[in-house]
Amino acid sequence: MTSIAHERFHAAADEPAYESAAKRIAPAGAAAISLTGLEKSFGTNRVLRGINLHIPAGQFVAVIGKSGCGKSTLLRILMGLDEPSAGELHFEDAEGAQASPNARIVFQEPRLLPWLSVADNVVVGLGDGIDRRAALKATEAVLAEVQLGEKTGEWPARLSGGQRQRVALARALVSRPGVLALDEPLGALDALTRISMQELINRVWRELGFTTVLVTHDVSEAVHLADRVIVLDEGRIALDLPIPYPHPRRHGNPDLAELEGRLLAAILGTGGGH
Numbered sequence: 001m002t003s004i005a006h007e008r009f010h011a012a013a014d015e016p017a018y019e020s021a022a023k024r025i026a027p028a029g030a031a032a033i034s035l036t037g038l039e040k041s042f043g044t045n046r047v048l049r050g051i052n053l054h055i056p057a058g059q060f061v062a063v064i065g066k067s068g069c070g071k072s073t074l075l076r077i078l079m080g081l082d083e084p085s086a087g088e089l090h091f092e093d094a095e096g097a098q099a100s101p102n103a104r105i106v107f108q109e110p111r112l113l114p115w116l117s118v119a120d121n122v123v124v125g126l127g128d129g130i131d132r133r134a135a136l137k138a139t140e141a142v143l144a145e146v147q148l149g150e151k152t153g154e155w156p157a158r159l160s161g162g163q164r165q166r167v168a169l170a171r172a173l174v175s176r177p178g179v180l181a182l183d184e185p186l187g188a189l190d191a192l193t194r195i196s197m198q199e200l201i202n203r204v205w206r207e208l209g210f211t212t213v214l215v216t217h218d219v220s221e222a223v224h225l226a227d228r229v230i231v232l233d234e235g236r237i238a239l240d241l242p243i244p245y246p247h248p249r250r251h252g253n254p255d256l257a258e259l260e261g262r263l264l265a266a267i268l269g270t271g272g273g274h
């Protein structure tokens with residue numbers, strides 16, 4: 001499938017990815033995200049401390065950091081699944097007007113309904129009140145995008161872990177979200193499946209152009225997929241690092257390895273700042 005966003009992106013493929021992503025025309029519905037002075041406490045536990053962050057529409061941001069540093073809390077607040085204790089969260093459309101984008105999330109576990117077929121699990125992502133025929137057409141298209149066109153009538157129990165996670169991705173994508181949140185979506189997969197899923201996520205992002213926030217423990221995954229990597233440390237942004245290389249990226253690229261080193265140093269608190 002080729003979209004306008006995809007063609008424009010490739011027209012600029014020899015430019016640094018950071019610039020290309022910013023120049024790329026984000027599709028209708030892709031939203032910019034702005035966080036100002038965002039705080040979150042659970043009782044006396046101050047989990048997020050004054051987060052200021054602007055994510056342009058269509059950008060792919062990865063959030064990494066030590067266990068418990070507040071990554072999932074940040075994602076839950078972005079998705080409206082939790083309330084901040086203080087500060088502001090805004091979404092903006094292409095004209096800079098306040099927006100309420102269609103935002104979807106994929107978790108580490110696929111959370112499929114075992115009594116529904118693959119196709120019907122994806123239809124769930126469209127919500128109620130959609131004409132059944134139109135829903136199945138959209139479902140077929142998105143399952144083809146995630147290379148599961150052959151499995152529409154299959155039961156989740158008969159799929160591999162990677163295939164189940166592709167169904168979960170299809171369920172999130174079927175409604176053409178403007179914002180996609182990914183909470184360690186590949187964490188339970190083996191290394192090879194993980195790499196092919198990374199390629200898939202990168203491809204659908206380039207084709208569909210939604211704004212993406214990925215939480216991951218895998219620094220290599222972050223630099224491979226993202227335009228920009230945020231390191232959280234004790235609820236603060238310790239590093240905000242652009243990854244200025246075109247997509248798709250090759251595993252084993254030494255420039256990416258150098259950036260991985262800086263990010264790891266920032267996570268471990270051994271340097272690596274701006």
Ligand SMILES: Nc1ncnc2c1ncn2[C@@H]1O[C@H](COP(=O)(O)OP(=O)(O)OP(=O)(O)O)[C@@H](O)[C@H]1O
Pocket residue numbers: 042045047065066067068069070071072073074
């Ligand atoms: N609902 C909650 N009630 C109380 N404390 C919470 C709640 N959710 C998260 N926390 C606390 O907030 C802190 C940050 O948790 P969070 O899940 O955001 O971290 P994380 O960086 O995503 O961790 P991990 O990498 O291990 O998933 C932790 O100390 C956690 O115990």
